Amino acid sequence: MPSGAPDATPALLKVENLSIHFGTEARPVRAVDDVSFEVREGETVALVGESGCGKSATALALARLLPEPAARYVGGSIRLLGTDVLRADEAELCRLRGGRIAYVFQEPAVALNPVYTIGFQIREALAAHRSGIDRAAECARLLSEVGLDAPRVAGAYPHELSGGMQQRAVIAMALAGNPRLLVADEPTTALDVTVQAQVLDVLVRVQRAERASMLFITHNLGLVERIAQRVLVMYAGRIVETGPVEDVLRRPRHPYTRALIRAVPRLRGGAARLEGIPGVVPSAAEYPSGCRFHPRCAHKRARCETDEPEDDDGVRCHFWRELPA
DSSP states (O other), X not given: OOOOOOTTSOEEEEEEXXXXXXXXXXXXXXXXXXXXXXEETTOEEEEEOOTTSSHHHHHHXXXXXXXXXXXXXXXXXXXXXXXXXXXXXXXXXXXXXXXXEEEXXXXXXXXXXXXXXXXXXXXXXXXXXXXXXXXHHHHHHHHHHTTOOHHHHHTOOGGGSOHHHHHHHHHHHHHTTOOSEEEEESTTTTSOHHHHHHHHHHHHHHHHHTTOEEEEEESOGGGTTTTOSEEEEEETTEEEEEEEHHHHHHSOXXXXXXXXXXXXXXXXXXXXXXXXXXXXXXXXXXXXXXXXXXXXXXXXXXXXXXXXXXXXXXXXXTTGGGSOO
């Protein structure tokens, strides 16, 4: 398992008190609410949580990809390699997107243009971000690096490839601009288990070979241990627990993190057992008062229903120190 990155490593990405609202000012949908975290040079950080917790909105905000003015950045800051993303102009954002930060999305068939060959799309990314290179040769190198037959795949259209091959092609395209930060947003969700493992192996290998940092977004804690050094647990628009992967997975502190870990399928007596989390993630338009997890928490007390917990050593829970081990 990867070890935690040293604290002295400089931060490539620093997000501080980020808040993003949708809807009207009178009735805001608080998709991301006072979120702070960083990703260091060469580090992989996992952002985990159920669907609807705000993970993808957070990821898209890093390069200002959320549609504005539908999305309103109402507070906080995002700094990527010294650039203040929320104050950058269009020219700066164009250089940033694909060049300093690149994305691998959940559905490769949607990310790829169906009317152009894979090679054309990769060479287009190379033309946008790198000059003075042999684009055909670099395209072949990138496809080979992700484990694809470069001559065949470069001339193929997306519909001629399997889902796993499409996702590898998307990874190659993401690497075309030599990004310093790779954002992988649920990159294996649409794939079967065997292909998931292959794509994860490709992501880890190319991330290390290219010496890039990575933010890996998933709802599946079972994938985190093999790919990340640190983990951020998100619930209802907020980070509720942070820490090195080994600490969070072996000694979870927040009740929500504990529930997520119990929800990972395990084999007992020859049969898969799954322990779900009661209830659903609350709507971002109507968060409950107090701790946002309290309606689903088995350890809640009266204070949890009225007082919102502050960050306490990387955990947003009033009573995490008193929970049974």
